[in-house]
Amino acid sequence: MNGKIKVGLMGFGTVGTGVVRLVDSYKEDFFNQTGSVIEVSRILVRNPEKERSVFVNSDIVTTDPRELIYDQEVEVIIEVMGGIEPARTYILEAIEQGKHIVTANKDLMAIHGEELIKKAREHGCDLFYEASVAGGIPIINAIVEGFSSDRITKIMGIVNGTTNYILTKMSHEQASFDEVLQEAQQLGYAEADPTSDVEGLDAARKMAILSSLGFHVGMNLEDVSVRGISKVTLEDIKYGEQLGYTMKLIGIAKKDDELIEVSVEPTFVKNTHPLANVNGVFNAVYVYGEAVGETMFYGPGAGELPTATAVLSDLVTVVKNIKLGVNGRNMATPYNVKKLKREEDIYAKYFIRLIVNDESGVLAQIAKLMAAEEISLEKVLQEPYPSNPKKAELILVTHQASKKCINNVLAAFENVDYIEKVKSCYRVEGGE
Numbered sequence: 001m002n003g004k005i006k007v008g009l010m011g012f013g014t015v016g017t018g019v020v021r022l023v024d025s026y027k028e029d030f031f032n033q034t035g036s037v038i039e040v041s042r043i044l045v046r047n048p049e050k051e052r053s054v055f056v057n058s059d060i061v062t063t064d065p066r067e068l069i070y071d072q073e074v075e076v077i078i079e080v081m082g083g084i085e086p087a088r089t090y091i092l093e094a095i096e097q098g099k100h101i102v103t104a105n106k107d108l109m110a111i112h113g114e115e116l117i118k119k120a121r122e123h124g125c126d127l128f129y130e131a132s133v134a135g136g137i138p139i140i141n142a143i144v145e146g147f148s149s150d151r152i153t154k155i156m157g158i159v160n161g162t163t164n165y166i167l168t169k170m171s172h173e174q175a176s177f178d179e180v181l182q183e184a185q186q187l188g189y190a191e192a193d194p195t196s197d198v199e200g201l202d203a204a205r206k207m208a209i210l211s212s213l214g215f216h217v218g219m220n221l222e223d224v225s226v227r228g229i230s231k232v233t234l235e236d237i238k239y240g241e242q243l244g245y246t247m248k249l250i251g252i253a254k255k256d257d258e259l260i261e262v263s264v265e266p267t268f269v270k271n272t273h274p275l276a277n278v279n280g281v282f283n284a285v286y287v288y289g290e291a292v293g294e295t296m297f298y299g300p301g302a303g304e305l306p307t308a309t310a311v312l313s314d315l316v317t318v319v320k321n322i323k324l325g326v327n328g329r330n331m332a333t334p335y336n337v338k339k340l341k342r343e344e345d346i347y348a349k350y351f352i353r354l355i356v357n358d359e360s361g362v363l364a365q366i367a368k369l370m371a372a373e374e375i376s377l378e379k380v381l382q383e384p385y386p387s388n389p390k391k392a393e394l395i396l397v398t399h400q401a402s403k404k405c406i407n408n409v410l411a412a413f414e415n416v417d418y419i420e421k422v423k424s425c426y427r428v429e430g431g432e
């Protein structure tokens with residue numbers, strides 16, 4: 001046996017519990033890889049009285065962060081508390097004490113990643129965050145290491161387990177939004193404040209991280225256009241299904257001629273695309289590299305043990321680095337200049353759902369408004385409008401059009417009397 005690595009664990013909730021379980025049950029596997037025994041020697045919590053689902057000696061549980069940060073024997077801090085503060089301050093202080101950091105915290109990495117990585121480098125410490133994106137899928141490693149020899153032009157993914165769980169249950173079981181959200185919370189998938197899952201912010205943080213790493217630029221959260229799933233209705237899902245689409249919360253990062261777009265929005269994915277079949281809490285990330293072509297990474301995006309595997313794979317890397325004396329080296333920092341697309345540079349197909357007067361000539365007038373914005377139609381579906389026989393549901397799917405032209409035509413639709421309402425508009429992906 002070649003030494004013990006003592007770890008301070010900040011947070012003992014869903015992910016922290018998984019970390020403690022795996023450190024115990026995979027003890028020998030970690031030893032076989034690193035030649036070291038890993039021991040969680042201190043655990044920071046908010047409420048020491050809370051009942052825990054895994055046993056630990058109560059002596060190692062504390063509410064005082066200094067007992068981890070200033071413990072000379074602790075070499076690595078695993079931060080799985082979540083939120084910006086006090087996590088940021090604790091991590092900075094721990095780095096100053098020479099501790100290596102593993103975190104699952106996308107809120108923090110999406111906003112303060114550059115600051116923390118810089119600090120870690122200055123102190124020769126590692127700082128890894130594989131669990132922060134797509135839980136158990138090793139996507140950060142794949143992008144940073146695997147794609148370092150290629151030029152990524154598109155990253156498209158389902159990167160939030162909670163919303164994928166909700167949308168799957170809504171479309172497969174016609175379940176109500178609130179009921180399924182509660183289930184996702186009970187299963188430990190949702191964030192402390194589930195609004196960040198539902199309104200797309202959690203996915204936006206993950207896309208900011210992935211696009212920074214994939215395109216070697218410093219993407220900020222404000223660079224990501226975000227829309228969540230709270231306004232998606234069962235009717236939208238049903239009409240999409242009639243046209244061969246599945247509703248998903250999709251994060252897209254695209255680079256065309258050095259111009260970048262990053263967005264998170266409810267999107268209709270063509271049923272023939274592999275992302276359409278990613279269900280429940282599963283996540284998947286599609287990455288297109290100019291040389292390699294299409295690749296796809298699939299796995300559980302949240303939950304106790306899947307997320308803990310990502311945390312512990314980073315820990316194993318840290319331990320190997322400690323042995324090799326190479327810490328602070330292989331963390332990605334952006335060197336490229338960021339150029340963002342404008343609305344007129346962002347092209348996609350769109351699904352538009354309208355309530356219109358069911359009269360002759362209406363479709364022709366709508367097509368004319370669209371033609372004025374150079375938008376052409378790929379599909380049209382008309383269905384009766386149940387509460388008023390003089391009205392109809394009209395669903396339009398466009399060919400590729402700029403976001404600017406789509407916004408212009410939606411504004412024009414609001415101003416004509418033969419359109420009663422623009423019910424919804426979604427991006428369509430997954431096939432030319």
Ligand SMILES: NC(=O)C1=CN([C@@H]2O[C@H](COP(=O)(O)OP(=O)(O)OC[C@H]3O[C@@H](n4cnc5c(N)ncnc54)[C@H](OP(=O)(O)O)[C@@H]3O)[C@@H](O)[C@H]2O)C=CC1
Pocket residue numbers: 010011012013014015016044045046047048050079080081082083085086104105106107131132135188189190191192301302303304307
């Ligand atoms: N859950 C998941 O599936 C995934 C989560 N993540 C990320 O992992 C992190 C942890 O998530 P999760 O385990 O679900 O969160 P939980 O809410 O389940 O657990 C948080 C833990 O941190 C402790 N804690 C919170 N604030 C403080 C504080 N100020 N001081 C001391 N202890 C504190 C809590 O203590 P106490 O128990 O006493 O209340 C609790 O043990 C988050 O950043 C999350 O985004 C990433 C991928 C997947």
Ligand SMILES: N[C@@H](CC=O)C(=O)O
Pocket residue numbers: 132134135159160161162163189190191197202301302303
């Ligand atoms: N709340 C997140 C947890 C993992 O990052 C999700 O639902 O994906």
Ligand code: NA
Pocket residue numbers: 130131132133134135136137138139140310
């Ligand atoms: Na991951």
